[in-house]
Amino acid sequence: MDSINIKKLAEALNLSTSTISRAFRDNSDINGATKERILAKAKELNYQPNHYASNLREQKSKTIAVIVPELANNYFSQAIHGIERVARENGYHILIYVTDDEYKKEVTFIRHLHNGRADGIIMSVSGEANDHNYLNKFGSKRLPLVFFDRIYEDIDTPRVITNDYNSSFLATEHLIEQGCNRIAYLVVNKSLSIGKTRMQGYLDALAKHQIPFEENLVIDCSNSYEENSIIIKEALTQLKPDGVFTSVERLAFATYYACYDLEINIPKDLKVISFSSLEIAPLLNPSLTTITQPATEIGEEAAKLLFTILDNHADKNLPNEVVLVSKIIKRNSTANG
Amino acid sequence: MDSINIKKLAEALNLSTSTISRAFRDNSDINGATKERILAKAKELNYQPNHYASNLREQKSKTIAVIVPELANNYFSQAIHGIERVARENGYHILIYVTDDEYKKEVTFIRHLHNGRADGIIMSVSGEANDHNYLNKFGSKRLPLVFFDRIYEDIDTPRVITNDYNSSFLATEHLIEQGCNRIAYLVVNKSLSIGKTRMQGYLDALAKHQIPFEENLVIDCSNSYEENSIIIKEALTQLKPDGVFTSVERLAFATYYACYDLEINIPKDLKVISFSSLEIAPLLNPSLTTITQPATEIGEEAAKLLFTILDNHADKNLPNEVVLVSKIIKRNSTANG
DNA sequence: TTGTATGCGTTATCAC
DNA sequence: GTGATAACGCATACAA
Numbered sequence: 001m002d003s004i005n006i007k008k009l010a011e012a013l014n015l016s017t018s019t020i021s022r023a024f025r026d027n028s029d030i031n032g033a034t035k036e037r038i039l040a041k042a043k044e045l046n047y048q049p050n051h052y053a054s055n056l057r058e059q060k061s062k063t064i065a066v067i068v069p070e071l072a073n074n075y076f077s078q079a080i081h082g083i084e085r086v087a088r089e090n091g092y093h094i095l096i097y098v099t100d101d102e103y104k105k106e107v108t109f110i111r112h113l114h115n116g117r118a119d120g121i122i123m124s125v126s127g128e129a130n131d132h133n134y135l136n137k138f139g140s141k142r143l144p145l146v147f148f149d150r151i152y153e154d155i156d157t158p159r160v161i162t163n164d165y166n167s168s169f170l171a172t173e174h175l176i177e178q179g180c181n182r183i184a185y186l187v188v189n190k191s192l193s194i195g196k197t198r199m200q201g202y203l204d205a206l207a208k209h210q211i212p213f214e215e216n217l218v219i220d221c222s223n224s225y226e227e228n229s230i231i232i233k234e235a236l237t238q239l240k241p242d243g244v245f246t247s248v249e250r251l252a253f254a255t256y257y258a259c260y261d262l263e264i265n266i267p268k269d270l271k272v273i274s275f276s277s278l279e280i281a282p283l284l285n286p287s288l289t290t291i292t293q294p295a296t297e298i299g300e301e302a303a304k305l306l307f308t309i310l311d312n313h314a315d316k317n318l319p320n321e322v323v324l325v326s327k328i329i330k331r332n333s334t335a336n337g
Numbered sequence: 338m339d340s341i342n343i344k345k346l347a348e349a350l351n352l353s354t355s356t357i358s359r360a361f362r363d364n365s366d367i368n369g370a371t372k373e374r375i376l377a378k379a380k381e382l383n384y385q386p387n388h389y390a391s392n393l394r395e396q397k398s399k400t401i402a403v404i405v406p407e408l409a410n411n412y413f414s415q416a417i418h419g420i421e422r423v424a425r426e427n428g429y430h431i432l433i434y435v436t437d438d439e440y441k442k443e444v445t446f447i448r449h450l451h452n453g454r455a456d457g458i459i460m461s462v463s464g465e466a467n468d469h470n471y472l473n474k475f476g477s478k479r480l481p482l483v484f485f486d487r488i489y490e491d492i493d494t495p496r497v498i499t500n501d502y503n504s505s506f507l508a509t510e511h512l513i514e515q516g517c518n519r520i521a522y523l524v525v526n527k528s529l530s531i532g533k534t535r536m537q538g539y540l541d542a543l544a545k546h547q548i549p550f551e552e553n554l555v556i557d558c559s560n561s562y563e564e565n566s567i568i569i570k571e572a573l574t575q576l577k578p579d580g581v582f583t584s585v586e587r588l589a590f591a592t593y594y595a596c597y598d599l600e601i602n603i604p605k606d607l608k609v610i611s612f613s614s615l616e617i618a619p620l621l622n623p624s625l626t627t628i629t630q631p632a633t634e635i636g637e638e639a640a641k642l643l644f645t646i647l648d649n650h651a652d653k654n655l656p657n658e659v660v661l662v663s664k665i666i667k668r669n670s671t672a673n674g
Numbered sequence: 675t676t677g678t679a680t681g682c683g684t685t686a687t688c689a690c
Numbered sequence: 691g692t693g694a695t696a697a698c699g700c701a702t703a704c705a706a
Contacts, residue, residue, distance in 0.1 A: 006701095017699090034676085072616075344683080354685090390684040394698055
């Protein structure tokens, strides 16, 4: 093995390993000149303190894990981008884990991460329908955890969310104001809190405007493209809604495709509004009215929150919940005439 | 410190640490019953072998690093998704690094990664205009490295790319066949190999069809949304092309926005074709003709290639270059009357 | 300011 | 089949 380590560097410089070590840590007493000498030689020999040895010694990894349900999704990739930026600024590295919306994977990831690999976790959850209690099994040894977007309400940990209820209320109201009175609500899994919160806004807006709620206008979709296509087409033909409010971007796209096929004109026959982080919503045919979440900012906030926790071992009274505001951007998919 | 480790587990079971360790490794001699007993107790006490200690001992991290120029981009997030999947299957974890197209960051990341944090690197490069030689400075200690999409041609390492030249040739030819003869080529940085390769296809297609090449129809764009808007609008007004071939997705979007503003009709006045991994290209107004790269597959191939290298320390004769095929999908942005 | 010695949690070698 | 022990590379308490 010809690889360089602290000992060899020490020998090469006729110094002790402790002195070498000091040259790489900031707060140690060390002669400026020797430090220079060490750093120079280190560069020459391409020496870097071994990450695993340091971390074993220091009992921390300078690494955080990010767990998301999916990756090929504007919202999550933007959020990760935000997390990455903040992490980098703080000298942290990020590990990415994708659950594909499978609860089992989430549990496996979280369990695994408690082996020291990461100092903290930022997660958008996948298993709302399942048992969240596994998170409490770690006791006091549970890694610092921050939720964003999709959360477990029954788990006590900081979270970054958006004002979903309000946005949904306003979105529904917008459709009503545009003349809709048969508004369908498309959701991926209505038992998930995020689906429920958004649905409540929908319900309350209907109530406010004295539009009776019809159970079957709540369309429970799946994660499969093909299945959704069938479900949505059937809903459009059978129920003939004049407005659609979709709780996730993907369902708006599916609605568009369905309308193309069925020759339903958006917005004339059907108005569409959706939660979406798509930057090119204006380029769609027709341009899509969106509730746009500040995805990058959500990621940044989540990361900041986590670092606050990691810095203050004595958790000062930090916010347990950060709420960011989404914006409704009206475009042609909900236009009149 | 109340945290559990191998020693405590050993005490709790009246066994030695070696036996505990064996229970967690596959190939060791150990009594079936004791193994059961250990695993059970481990679960009960929430014990997991410390990752950093193991890795320090074994001199490998079961981690690979992925370096990309940007994240909020369909292509890269899909590619990462592919990498993540394959990595997971192989029991590896992935670290993500975003360079924001800054060469300096790339160098810093790569340097840093040679501290043992990762066993290998998958990268789409950012610094084509700069000195790539830093990669050779590591000598035999350089980590296994696989390029994908954007590569350094002068660095000898395996790579996964697409048939860019051919796709560009066919894309340009498609525009010509649709009646264009003033075709602009939009590129972010034409000195980059990927820009050059794609441009060569463009040039050769023009030549084949005896269309004289006009230097100023090659529009060198930037990474800034605002700058591109100005550049493209000026190009469209001054040069009046009847076709646009964009080397990256983002420039196609910018072209759409510019045309909306300038009231140029696509495809009547201007036909547009672009490299793009956008899944909703059919939903654009008008639907966008794309050269679609198999992004996820590219990621998967890159990961597989890396794992082949990591497995065979004696590098068998593995392919140095994997070429995947892109597909041209004709849509309305290049349609005729 | 620098050096010595010890231990972080694990696994491999070698005994038994 | 199991246990004692050294070593992985580094950082710190303590000594000098």
